Amino acid sequence: xxxxxxxxxxxxxxxxxxxxxxxxxxxxxxxxxxxxxxxxxxxxxxxxxxxxxxxxxxxxxxxxxxxxxxxxxxxxxxx
Amino acid sequence: xxxxxxxxxxxxxxxxxxxxxxxxxxxxxxxxxxxxxxxxxxxxxxxxxxxxxxxxxxxxxxxxxxxxxxxxxxxxxxxxxxxxxxxxxxxxxxxxxxxxxxxxxxxxxxxxxxxxxxxxxxxxxxxxxxxxxxxxxxxxxxxxxxxxxxxxxxxxxxxxxxxxxxxxxxxxxxxxxxxxxxxxxxxxxxxxxxxxxx
Numbered sequence: 001x002x003x004x005x006x007x008x009x010x011x012x013x014x015x016x017x018x019x020x021x022x023x024x025x026x027x028x029x030x031x032x033x034x035x036x037x038x039x040x041x042x043x044x045x046x047x048x049x050x051x052x053x054x055x056x057x058x059x060x061x062x063x064x065x066x067x068x069x070x071x072x073x074x075x076x077x078x079x
Numbered sequence: 080x081x082x083x084x085x086x087x088x089x090x091x092x093x094x095x096x097x098x099x100x101x102x103x104x105x106x107x108x109x110x111x112x113x114x115x116x117x118x119x120x121x122x123x124x125x126x127x128x129x130x131x132x133x134x135x136x137x138x139x140x141x142x143x144x145x146x147x148x149x150x151x152x153x154x155x156x157x158x159x160x161x162x163x164x165x166x167x168x169x170x171x172x173x174x175x176x177x178x179x180x181x182x183x184x185x186x187x188x189x190x191x192x193x194x195x196x197x198x199x200x201x202x203x204x205x206x207x208x209x210x211x212x213x214x215x216x217x218x219x220x221x222x223x224x225x226x227x228x229x230x231x232x233x234x235x236x237x238x239x240x241x242x243x244x245x246x247x248x249x250x251x252x253x254x255x256x257x258x259x260x261x262x263x264x265x266x267x268x269x270x271x272x273x274x275x276x277x
């Protein structure tokens with residue numbers, strides 16, 4: 001038997017090792033936890049999105065108002 | 080991933096990036112047992128592996144949206160699991176070269192033809208498990224990734240974060256080390272048997 005064959009034999013034996021499985025109850029617990037984590041992420045994204053939806057027009061409107069007021073003030077100063 | 084071609088894998092990656100819950104379930108069904116087995120054999124402890132595999136899935140949820148569209152899922156998942164294991168060892172200053180009693184890990188083998196063959200196969204498998212557990216973590220992980228999990232050497236090298244050439248050398252050394260440990264355990268078994276018969 002060559003070294004190569006011996007090595008292949010080792011990998012073959014390793015591939016034949018039995019699968020180790022998790023307890024079914026534990027599997028469900030893990031699934032429930034990552035579902036919860038996923039839900040938290042979705043909620044966080046929704047919160048960020050809704051905050052952006054509110055803040056964007058408020059900030060845009062606010063800056064526009066300041067700009068317009070500044071222009072009006074300048075015009076009144078010139079007169 | 081057992082029966083998933085590259086096209087389906089890429090479609091799944093797309094759905095994971097969109098954080099589709101069904102996609103996570105599909106990934107979980109395909110990989111949970113493999114990741115768990117990998118972590119049990121890497122850590123040498125079922126309870127630890129249960130915690131680590133849970134942490135792995137939580138990490139998957141956090142990082143899935145940042146996946147590259149061409150990601151290969153098996154190496155990505157095993158890399159997360161491996162990194163979590165090493166972080167766990169660092170946090171507890173654990174020696175990663177474990178030599179443990181694997182009786183607790185021993186589960187039913189797949190169907191075997193006869194009780195006699197079953198007994199001898201199980202004994203051989205137990206010897207392999209023990210020899211594997213006695214190796215340093217770096218050797219153990221390369222053998223687990225290629226031999227048990229069937230990853231291609233290039234994929235396994237990516238999991239370990241080393242070059243393909245460095246991986247090939249590490250795999251070669253690990254095979255030799257495992258072979259020598261198996262040989263040693265075989266001679267010990269033979270001498271025990273001869274002592275018992277005399």
